Amino acid sequence: MALNDSILSEIISTSPSVELLRLRNRELVLLFLYRTFYHKPDPVAYEHLCVQLSDYLCAEHLDQDEESGISVFDTYDEKARKYIMRWTDKGFLRNYQEETGEVFYELSSYASKTLDWLLSLKKEDFVGTESKFMNLFSQMKELVEFTNEDKDERIRILEARKQEIEHEIQTIRAGGDARVFEEYQIRPRFRQITQSAKDLLSDFKEVEENFKNITKSIYQKHAEGGYTKGDILGFTFDALEDLQNSPQGRSFYAFWDFLLSPSLQEEWDELVSGLFETLDHKSIQERDQFLRNMKQYLYAAGKKVYQANDKMAEKLSKIICEQEAPKQVAARKLIQDIQATLLELAQKNCKPEVSLSVEMFPEIRMPAERKLTLERNTEVVYRQVLEVAASDITQADYADALFATHTVDRGILKQRVLTALKRKKQVSLAEVIERNGGLEKGLAELFGYIGLLSEFRYHVHTEKTVDVPFNTAENKMIRVPEIIIVR
Incomplete structure (x- = not known):
């Protein structure tokens, strides 16, 4: 019991969900988060979010909020930006940067679950006791x-079920009525399915957070500077293996495989379409249409999980590939010391007063600045006529180098692994690479393979290493732990 008390105490003290409910202006914050983000598939760009929040604060006539450091002298745009920064720091929102550099925001799993819980407190028109009991009874039988x-017991259960099905078929053929749910049975079941689907979306966000936590740990270990590249690589593989073998990880990967199955997707679409047609036919009005777009919501959430995994692999590849001169090493060490200090302060929720001071006024030189003068510009006259280039760009010198691409197709790499696993129950990563002619695109291709490992079962033997050539012309190779991929 003491352990449960300590866990509950820790949740109350540290959970962003509890902190969100403790805010003085919680109603204002929760209503805005609900209207802007709740169960909407697309994230919101930072500038667009600022405009929305600024208009909302203006409509609510919010003057100040000492708890969030907002004063009456701030403009509504400044208030909006302060709120967004605070909500992100507190864990109510999470952000990520696209390849274009634009920052997008969406609800964190904590805020999403808080809104789910608040909405579950709404008193229903009636309580579906029958449906809840039947669902409980069905799950108990299945468990x-x-x-x-015991095989004999399993056969007995299947035979009993077979007799029930045959009896029902005979009854219907003899002119009896088929069992059909009444409205009081349909409504609670529909709402239970919808709520389970929403809970599943929150689970996806938690898996994504786990990948991001691994990435943060990689950043932290690299910033501390006391770990070798092999140590960081070993830590990453161990963390990935723990995540993949955890109940949450197994559940996610199994469901993701289901989500990518064309036949199951088609069956799901037919079931959802049939369900809503039945509701319309029986004139049962349900405002919650979440199930109609559930597949798109889950696919978008699952895609973000794999993007978080790719970002982790990208960071890992940068750490392993970095090669620096002595001066750069010294600069890197200084930066790592600063990062380590900032990480330590961040864990203590301290905001340091960092500033720079100079002993004299800086001298500003802007050679390209247009000077203020009354002198007229000298007119430039070009006497040489430029030749017209050939119309066929393929004949231009170095055109191949200009348009050369070195992207790695993850689909091709995955197919190579699947092909190798068809022949053998387990295969090493080095063997897969060797069978396909080595690394054609250098280290980028190797880290592409490493990024795919989360989609397979695999084991890492840190005590055994292999040398993988990545540049045969210059006889370059990289030493990595032996990785065994299992069917």
Whole structure:
């Protein structure tokens, strides 16, 4: 019991969900988060979010909020930007940067679950006791059936189920009525399915957060400077393996495979379409249409999980590939010391007063600045006529180098691994690379393979290493732990 008390105490003290409910202006914050983000598939760009929040604060006539450091003298745009920064720091929102450099925001898993819980407090028109009990009874039977290893007992259960089905078929053929749910049975079941789908979306966000936490740990270990590249690589593989073998990780990867199955997707679409047609036919009005777009929501959330995994692999590849001169090493060490200090302060929720001071006024030189003068510009006259270039750009010198691309197709790499696993139950990563002619695109291709490991079962033997050539012309190779991929 003491352990449970300590866990509950820790949740109350540290959970962003609890902190969100503790805010003085919680109603204002929760309403804005609900209207802007709740169960909407697309994230919101930073500038657009600032405009929306600024208009909302103006409509609510918010003057100041001492708890969030907002004063009456701030403009509504400044208030909006301060709120967004604070909500992100507190864990109510999360942000990420696209390749274009634009920053997008969406609800964190904590804020999403808080809104789910608040909405669940709404008193329903009626309580679906029958549907909840039948669901509980069905799950209990399923749990007992599939945890019993006695084959004779399993056959007895299947035979009993077979007799029930045959009896129902005979009754219907004899002119009897088929069992059909009444409205009081349909409504609670529909709402239970919808709520389970929303909970599943929150689970996806938690898996994404786990990948991001691994990435943060890689940043932190690299900033501390006391770890070798092999140590960081080993830590990453161990963390990935723990995540993949955890109940949450197994559940996510199994569901992701289901989500990518064309036949199951088609079956899901037919079920959803049939369900809503039945509701319309029976004139049962349900405002929550989440199930109609559930597949798109889950696909978008699952895609973000894999993007977080790719970002982690990209950071890892940068750490392993970096090669620096002595001066750069010294500068890097200084930067790492600063990063380590800032990380330590961040863990203590301290905001340092960092500033620079100079002993004299800086001398500003802007050679390209247009000077103020009354002198007239000298007119430049070009006497040489430029030749017209050939119309066929393919004949231009170095055109191949200009348009050369060295992107790695993850689909091709995944297919190579699947092909190798068809022949053998387990295969090493080095063997897959060797069978396909080595690394054609250098280290980028190797890290492409490493990024795919989260989609397979694999083992890392840190005590055994292999040399993987990545530049045969210059006889360059990289030493990595042996990685065994299992079917």
